[in-house]
Amino acid sequence: MLTPVVDDDGAPFWEYAARGELRVQACAEPGCGELRFPPRPCCPHCHSFDSEWRRMSGKGRVWSYVVPHPPLLPDYAAQAPYNVIVVELADAPRIRLVGNLVSGPEAALNSVAQERIRIGARVQVVFTEGAGSEGGSALPRWVLERP
Amino acid sequence: MTGAGLKDATAVVGIGQTPFAKQLPESEKALACRAILAALDDAGISPAEVDALASYTMEETDEVEVAKAVGFGDLTFFSKVGYGGGGSCATVAHLAAAVATGQATVGVAWRSRKRGSGPRPWKNTAVQLPTPAQWTRPFGLLRPADEIAMLTRRYLHEYGATRDHLFNVALACRNRANQNPAAMMYERPLTRDMYMTSRWISEPLCLFDNCLETDGALACVIVSAERARDCRQRPVYVHSAAQGLPAQHHGMVNYWNDDPLTGPAWTAARHLWKHSDFTPEDVDVAQIYDAFTPLIPLSLEGYGFCGRGEGGAFTEGGALEIGGRLPLNTSGGGLSEAYVHGFNLINEGVKQLRGTSTAQVPGAATCLVTAGEGVPTSALLLRT
Numbered sequence: 001m002l003t004p005v006v007d008d009d010g011a012p013f014w015e016y017a018a019r020g021e022l023r024v025q026a027c028a029e030p031g032c033g034e035l036r037f038p039p040r041p042c043c044p045h046c047h048s049f050d051s052e053w054r055r056m057s058g059k060g061r062v063w064s065y066v067v068p069h070p071p072l073l074p075d076y077a078a079q080a081p082y083n084v085i086v087v088e089l090a091d092a093p094r095i096r097l098v099g100n101l102v103s104g105p106e107a108a109l110n111s112v113a114q115e116r117i118r119i120g121a122r123v124q125v126v127f128t129e130g131a132g133s134e135g136g137s138a139l140p141r142w143v144l145e146r147p
Numbered sequence: 148m149t150g151a152g153l154k155d156a157t158a159v160v161g162i163g164q165t166p167f168a169k170q171l172p173e174s175e176k177a178l179a180c181r182a183i184l185a186a187l188d189d190a191g192i193s194p195a196e197v198d199a200l201a202s203y204t205m206e207e208t209d210e211v212e213v214a215k216a217v218g219f220g221d222l223t224f225f226s227k228v229g230y231g232g233g234g235s236c237a238t239v240a241h242l243a244a245a246v247a248t249g250q251a252t253v254g255v256a257w258r259s260r261k262r263g264s265g266p267r268p269w270k271n272t273a274v275q276l277p278t279p280a281q282w283t284r285p286f287g288l289l290r291p292a293d294e295i296a297m298l299t300r301r302y303l304h305e306y307g308a309t310r311d312h313l314f315n316v317a318l319a320c321r322n323r324a325n326q327n328p329a330a331m332m333y334e335r336p337l338t339r340d341m342y343m344t345s346r347w348i349s350e351p352l353c354l355f356d357n358c359l360e361t362d363g364a365l366a367c368v369i370v371s372a373e374r375a376r377d378c379r380q381r382p383v384y385v386h387s388a389a390q391g392l393p394a395q396h397h398g399m400v401n402y403w404n405d406d407p408l409t410g411p412a413w414t415a416a417r418h419l420w421k422h423s424d425f426t427p428e429d430v431d432v433a434q435i436y437d438a439f440t441p442l443i444p445l446s447l448e449g450y451g452f453c454g455r456g457e458g459g460a461f462t463e464g465g466a467l468e469i470g471g472r473l474p475l476n477t478s479g480g481g482l483s484e485a486y487v488h489g490f491n492l493i494n495e496g497v498k499q500l501r502g503t504s505t506a507q508v509p510g511a512a513t514c515l516v517t518a519g520e521g522v523p524t525s526a527l528l529l530r531t
Contacts, residue, residue: 002272004281014281037403038279044395063402064301067350068293073270076287081347084288086297086402096402098283109287119304139285 412449
């Protein structure tokens with residue numbers, strides 16, 4: 001499975017994810033405070049380079065989804081057809097995260113039946129344990145609020 | 148030159164292409180040389196007179212290699228546009244700007260690819276592409292088809308468009324390819340039953356929603372309008388040209404702004420029409436970038452042929468067929484002629500305005516050509 005190829009701007013997101021926290025970058029300039037995703041060096045609204053990572057509730061709704069079929073990379077082909085979803089966060093609907101709808105944090109990418117997936121479904125973030133070792137990443141994944 | 152600068156100041160006077168196939172024996176470089184020499188021969192211009200080049204990324208052959216192989220003269224302008232298929236029309240736009248402003252006199256744009264027999268770009272996981280991959284690829288959103296399928300699902304949901312609308316696009320392209328002996332799908336008709344029962348690639352996109360994989364090359368030649376009058380072929384004027392990179396755009400994973408379904412087409416279109424004497428209603432035929440069928444309804448909206456959310460309905464009633472409101476991709480396009488990152492759409496636009504298309508729109512005098520939607524894009528309005 002592919003692990004995130006993390007850059008300087010994105011690193012805090014993954015560090016918080018490893019602690020089980022879903023945080024989104026926000027401008028730290030008083031009077032601005034705009035959230036932004038993906039993370040970037042400065043605020044596109046006020047141009048401040050000061051930022052903070054604001055904790056989200058982890059609740060959201062499915063904004064869209066796809067079901068990939070082969071040809072795919074081998075680890076993914078083995079689980080195909082599986083789902084990939086885009087979640088809009090309840091705290092900030094303009095912030096959307098790509099992820100997978102799963103039956104539990106460590107479940108397979110195809111662990112939720114496709115018929116259960118629909119746009120608008122309420123979901124809650126969970127985190128994988130990650131590889132544990134250096135270089136491993138905890139991934140945010142999503143479970144249905146009402147499974 | 149008038150105040151607008153580019154309007155009708157330059158013309159495409161030569162086009163050339165190689166055969167299109169799943170596998171061609173020659174190298175990408177050799178194919179590039181063949182297409183370029185064919186285009187110059189079509190124009191009746193010697194390679195030694197060429198002083199400007201334009202190409203776009205995801206092509207391995209560079210200017211130095213091409214120039215020394217085909218015997219160009221001294222080059223005084225060369226540009227390479229980013230974002231793969233989004234750059235196709237921008238090559239012509241850059242050359243038109245160079246010629247119109249006196250930076251060069253004879254420009255050549257080209258595209259050569261071995262995408263039919265070569266590797267699929269998404270299989271190289273070391274390349275992060277233009278996509279901010281850390282946010283998408285670990286979750287199995289691996290291929291351009293997956294990224295566009297995500298926007299497609301949302302589009303179908305928001306506006307009530309259906310797979311039948313996507314089929315209308317695939318069918319129009321296939322019908323034109325069936326008229327074009329050079330098309331890879333020349334002898335392969337498509338039916339609704341074939342479409343609806345084909346295998347999925349990334350739901351909601353099936354096999355026939357995806358473009359071909361092709362080896363092949365094309366090129367075209369741009370000179371000033373004044374010089375064009377002395378060339379071998381009827382000039383096709385570059386009436387208006389635009390690039391488009393919208394504010395807060397994220398490429399094919401455009402999930403992170405206020406309105407993900409308003410893509411680069413909207414930005415390019417605003418500039419294109421602002422500098423044009425024509426409106427969408429005046430367009431006789433269109434060559435719209437079709438790596439995936441849903442790019443057509445999205446582009447129809449972006450370029451102003453219909454309102455927001457009406458792109459699906461626009462395809463009904465044979466609108467995209469010959470005799471319809473807007474005949475589309477009359478060589479078969481990327482879906483059914485060849486997928487050469489959209490350069491075949493440029494050359495087909497020229498053929499329509501010369502009156503030499505294999506699916507000629509009677510009396511066509513204006514043609515819109517667009518580059519890849521969903522990435523930083525470009526577009527041309529060509530006229531007779």
